[in-house]
Amino acid sequence: MFFAPPNGANVRDETTDSAIYDLFNDLPMNNYVKVAALGDIPTGGSKLVEVNRVRVALFNLDGAIYAIEDVCTHDGGPLVEGVIVNGCQVQCPRHGARFDIRTGAAVSFPAFEPTNTYAVQVRNGEVWIEQPR
Numbered sequence: 790m791f792f793a794p795p796n797g798a799n800v801r802d803e804t805t806d807s808a809i810y811d812l813f814n815d816l817p818m819n820n821y822v823k824v825a826a827l828g829d830i831p832t833g834g835s836k837l838v839e840v841n842r843v844r845v846a847l848f849n850l851d852g853a854i855y856a857i858e859d860v861c862t863h864d865g866g867p868l869v870e871g872v873i874v875n876g877c878q879v880q881c882p883r884h885g886a887r888f889d890i891r892t893g894a895a896v897s898f899p900a901f902e903p904t905n906t907y908a909v910q911v912r913n914g915e916v917w918i919e920q921p922r
């Protein structure tokens with residue numbers, strides 16, 4: 790199971806840490822929505838989904854799944870179509886701004902504002918994300 794709180798800090802639980810496993814199983818799921826199968830997002834890959842009319846880009850960084858809004862804050866570029874650089878950043882295909890996939894932070898010009906992030910849970914091979922509001 791993987792869990793990513795809104796700040797993007799992923800925690801991996803291989804079910805050997807029962808304290809983390811139990812804590813996360815107690816989380817309410819009613820604000821999460823299933824968006825993909827884990828197998829749909831290979832390591833280093835991405836997938837676009839839409840929830841509540843919000844485009845969300847899912848990324849798999851070394852087995853940890855992250856969800857960010859698929860909108861470059863410079864001029865609306867589709868981040869899901871960008872390339873992953875430095876292991877954890879996506880480069881916007883329009884003008885080259887980069888965002889930290891784990892936190893949504895803009896890390897290079899010409900973007901200055903972060904893009905939204907959404908908490909992720911992976912359960913039984915299914916990817917669930919916190920619903921965008």
Ligand code: FES
Binds near residue numbers: 862863865881885
């Ligand atoms: S739209 Fe993304 S860098 Fe300009």
